[in-house]
Amino acid sequence: APANTKTKAKVAILGGGVSGISAAKNLVAQGITDFVIVEARDELGGRAHDIPFAGIRVEKGCNWVQGLGTNPINQLAKKWGLKTVTDNSDNVEFRDNHGLINATKEYNEFSDALDAINDLAVKRQKNHEVDISARTAFKLVGWNPLTSVEQAVEYYGFDWEFAEDPDVTSNYYAEVNNDSYDGNFGKDSDGNNFVVDQRGFKHIFLQEAKQFLKPNDPRLLLKTTVKNIKYSDSGVTISTKEGGVIEADYAISTFSIGVLQNDDVTWTPELPDWKRVGLFGFHMATYLKLFLAWDKPFWDINKEYVVYADPDNRGYYNSWQNLIAPGFFPQNTTSNVFFVTVTQDQAYRVEALPDAEIKKEVTEVLSSMYGKKVPEPDHMYVPRWHSDPLYRGTYSNWPIGELDQHHINMKAPVKRVWFTGEAMSKDYFGFLQGAWIDGGETGDNVAQCIKKSCPKQPYYPTIKLANEKTSFTKRQEWA
Numbered sequence: 001a002p003a004n005t006k007t008k009a010k011v012a013i014l015g016g017g018v019s020g021i022s023a024a025k026n027l028v029a030q031g032i033t034d035f036v037i038v039e040a041r042d043e044l045g046g047r048a049h050d051i052p053f054a055g056i057r058v059e060k061g062c063n064w065v066q067g068l069g070t071n072p073i074n075q076l077a078k079k080w081g082l083k084t085v086t087d088n089s090d091n092v093e094f095r096d097n098h099g100l101i102n103a104t105k106e107y108n109e110f111s112d113a114l115d116a117i118n119d120l121a122v123k124r125q126k127n128h129e130v131d132i133s134a135r136t137a138f139k140l141v142g143w144n145p146l147t148s149v150e151q152a153v154e155y156y157g158f159d160w161e162f163a164e165d166p167d168v169t170s171n172y173y174a175e176v177n178n179d180s181y182d183g184n185f186g187k188d189s190d191g192n193n194f195v196v197d198q199r200g201f202k203h204i205f206l207q208e209a210k211q212f213l214k215p216n217d218p219r220l221l222l223k224t225t226v227k228n229i230k231y232s233d234s235g236v237t238i239s240t241k242e243g244g245v246i247e248a249d250y251a252i253s254t255f256s257i258g259v260l261q262n263d264d265v266t267w268t269p270e271l272p273d274w275k276r277v278g279l280f281g282f283h284m285a286t287y288l289k290l291f292l293a294w295d296k297p298f299w300d301i302n303k304e305y306v307v308y309a310d311p312d313n314r315g316y317y318n319s320w321q322n323l324i325a326p327g328f329f330p331q332n333t334t335s336n337v338f339f340v341t342v343t344q345d346q347a348y349r350v351e352a353l354p355d356a357e358i359k360k361e362v363t364e365v366l367s368s369m370y371g372k373k374v375p376e377p378d379h380m381y382v383p384r385w386h387s388d389p390l391y392r393g394t395y396s397n398w399p400i401g402e403l404d405q406h407h408i409n410m411k412a413p414v415k416r417v418w419f420t421g422e423a424m425s426k427d428y429f430g431f432l433q434g435a436w437i438d439g440g441e442t443g444d445n446v447a448q449c450i451k452k453s454c455p456k457q458p459y460y461p462t463i464k465l466a467n468e469k470t471s472f473t474k475r476q477e478w479a
């Protein structure tokens, strides 16, 4: 809403990412066309966001279609002819601070351990046992990484996917998440396709939006930042940073849980505690792709991945990706992209550094990895998702300690406000399909609210200890 204007709609969709587009699509399919999409940025797509870098367009956000077969993202990619490459994470070499190393033994041991903890999760779930951390599970199956090479291999196989370490990650839900893309999407669904389309990953979502939004559609409110959401049993009033007001019968929040965990958007009244406990307990992880490019490659251009084992610091500039590997981008058209991903604490640390310092660090690391003087990168781009008030991280990870009931509460509607977004999907949190499927279902539910009555959604006002006999002893005070 432009400054000082008042907009009215039946439904206000808050956020124009993948889940917001999907919610709108389903509202329209149900005959509800009186909606607005409220988006702070100047374009749709949210975390599907490509940027110009070193002469090509690279994906600052999501990059893989993860899970093929009937995965709706795979279906959309096919429908709109999205250009992808099947990557191979086994096409990898390992290096430490002296050069190339052989880590085949560690790599195979870790792969077996990962399979074993997934089997363990299934077995424990069948037996109704409580959740444990992925770290506890790894130790149970005999994987206990002590050397820097074992730690580097684990980081590449675990943290590089979940964006957090096994110590904080739930064993059950790491397994659900793992299985959700090779289990639920039918025949030949196993696999990941890396998007290299120069129209950007977001192209497929923008094409979908174009089917129901006209050019300059007044229902699309870009550059409009939600500041406060006032809600009751009869409606929702949204105030924006630009000074506008939107009045709606229902609102659908698609904000990331990173946003919901902070005060970038405020609620009147405050969201109830049962809801906030669920939200605050979940994790918004950070997966920082540090984009780097050189005019001339110094690395093996036939290897897709390089893993670095730092002698002292687990995860330090660990997972490298070569974008001029055969089938990806052509070599030396303008510049050659070889970039590194860091997560969690490493990501927060890098994000907080000035660019010049990051450049110095990566040049030093590469020089030790390759045992020769590597020049400074000719181009560098540092995405700062963790400190961005529109995201506060990259995608969610299910931590140890969050129960099913917490997650149900996190997603449950509060009066006239419904909640969707990647994190709200129990099966596909973290992935685009989570955002797309959950957004669509939320659109359907809100359409029912308008047409008939709202479908009942469960929530747990209090979540009790599993063992009711457990009691706390008040801590002894000492004089």
Ligand SMILES: Cc1cc2nc3c(=O)[nH]c(=O)nc-3n(C[C@H](O)[C@H](O)[C@H](O)COP(=O)(O)OP(=O)(O)OC[C@H]3O[C@@H](n4cnc5c(N)ncnc54)[C@H](O)[C@@H]3O)c2cc1C
Pocket (backbone or CB within 6 Å): 014, 015, 016, 017, 018, 019, 020, 038, 039, 040, 041, 045, 046, 047, 048, 060, 061, 062, 063, 064, 065, 066, 224, 225, 226, 227, 254, 255, 256, 259, 264, 265, 287, 288, 289, 385, 389, 390, 391, 393, 394, 395, 420, 421, 422, 423, 430, 431, 432, 433, 434, 435
């Ligand atoms: C670096 C990175 C790598 C990823 N890799 C993959 C991958 O390879 N494969 C995969 O499947 N998934 C991946 N993901 C996850 C995937 O991108 C997300 O699951 C999905 O895009 C989330 O969509 P969403 O609609 O739930 O949230 P969002 O895209 O966050 O949509 C919410 C929207 O709300 C807007 N907004 C926020 N605050 C306000 C406000 N106050 N006022 C108005 N608007 C606001 C935001 O700008 C945003 O557009 C990755 C994500 C990132 C960031």
